[in-house]
Amino acid sequence: MRHDEFIGQVQARARLDSRGAAESATRATLETLAERIPAGLADNLAAQLPHEIGEHLRRVEAAPEISATGVRMSRQEFFDRVAQREDKDVPKAVHDARSVIEVVDEAVQGNLTDRIRQSLDEELSQILFAGSTGTAGG
Template identity: 55%
Template sequence: MRHDQFIGQVQARARLPDRAHAERACRATLETLGERVPEGLADNLAAQLPHEIGENLRRTEVYGGMGSGTGFDRHEFIRRVADRAGVKEPQAAYLVRVVMEVAAEATTGRVLDKVGESLPPDIRPLVLSGSHGSIE
């Protein structure tokens, strides 16, 4: 999947007003995910996404230099996405699901399953909703 197609899918599915909002949703979601999963796993996922989008998984220094694999729960995950995307937390949770649904369609193999397996049970449904249909 190409960058423009990925962003267009996020914009359409989330019913965002423009591509800038879709870009922000992708960046917020993937930067936060990159902070939460081990670095090697983030790199594996990034390699299967369009370059500009995958690079967001490698930007993990925003929250106090806490690098990849940092432990935090679902509430903190959603709060970080909300802060980065400039939205309220309920919309942030929805945007995470949309971005990850598109990411699931853009990837092959078990890379997204492995990402999900690396997350605690409270965050897993947010990330795997697109590939497993388990939206809470």
């Protein structure tokens, strides 16, 4: 999937009014996901996404507080971080993050989405991947 197609899909699914808003939602979601999942998974995911989008996963990888297994955070903290990065309220951030994950799920191959899902707490996984239709199921 190409960058423009990815962002267009996020914009359509999240019903965002601009490509800039879709870019912001994508960045906020993937940067937060990169903090939460193991660094190796974030790198593998970045490699399967368009370069510009994959960079959102690599940007936070070097942060000193992020361990090889990812930062433990509650479902609420995850979505609070997305909301803060996106400068939106939490319910809208949840909706946007789910839309981004749906597109990610369709853009990657193999069992990568399943591995990401398994690395998350069950509650966060169920909310974040609720709309996924690819390898992770839905």
